[in-house]
Amino acid sequence: MKTMTYANNAPHKPATVLITGATGGFGGAFARRFAAIGSKLVLAGRKADRLKALRDELNTEVHTIEVDVRDRTAIEQAFGTLPAGFDEVETLINNAGLALGTDPAQKADLDDWETMIDTNDKGLVFCTRALLPGMIERGRGHVVNIGSTAGSYPYPGGNVYCASKAFVKQFSLSLRADLQGTGVRVTNVEPGMVETDFSLVRFKGDAEKAGKVYADTTPLTPDDVAEAVFWAATLPPHFNVNRLEIMPTTQAFGPLAIHRTK
Structure with missing residues (x-):
């Protein structure tokens, strides 16, 4: 294992960035931001047509992978056989994730729970484990996990979604402990309310319900x-952002709930 040294204040340009969940709102925004500085991109997602459209839009070198992060064997195969020029992934952005439903735990759909755990947690660790050995061997790398404020602040109906993002937070911090001295950085970016198709997915296509989430307020985009991700990833490599919690100005913390008999 070799450890790289850098000028203390030199900005960093990740040579190759792999983004999971690349066909969603976050994924596309991440891809465009890193393409703007000429990073090579590996875009992983489940929808081939959207991957192609994004690839054709970007003015940089792009390799696409049609894959579901829940499929451990497929991830190991795809990430282990990246073509020359894309095989030294420097920055992994674990972005694939979702929420399903807002029913209380006693009424929640177990299939929804399983899908969230498989995607938000198991998929994330499959992708991370597939690329970590190469990062460590090269003495450089950055794992950027997309967590959520839900991992710190639970809310009614959040149950497994909140728990899955708490896992992402603790996994990220534990990675930092394991990777000390390897030259590999780890960051958990934890957004609050952001207007994407997140709520449309959560409410399984119910546009009216999804729209109410963002009505009469100004969420993040x-x-x-x-x-935020770009800032953390392009800091000089001696600088690690452990956690980055972001919210729209219109969002804040609620009071603790108290049940009253009258």
């Missing part, structure tokens, strides 16, 4: 989150 995918570009806002992309700027």
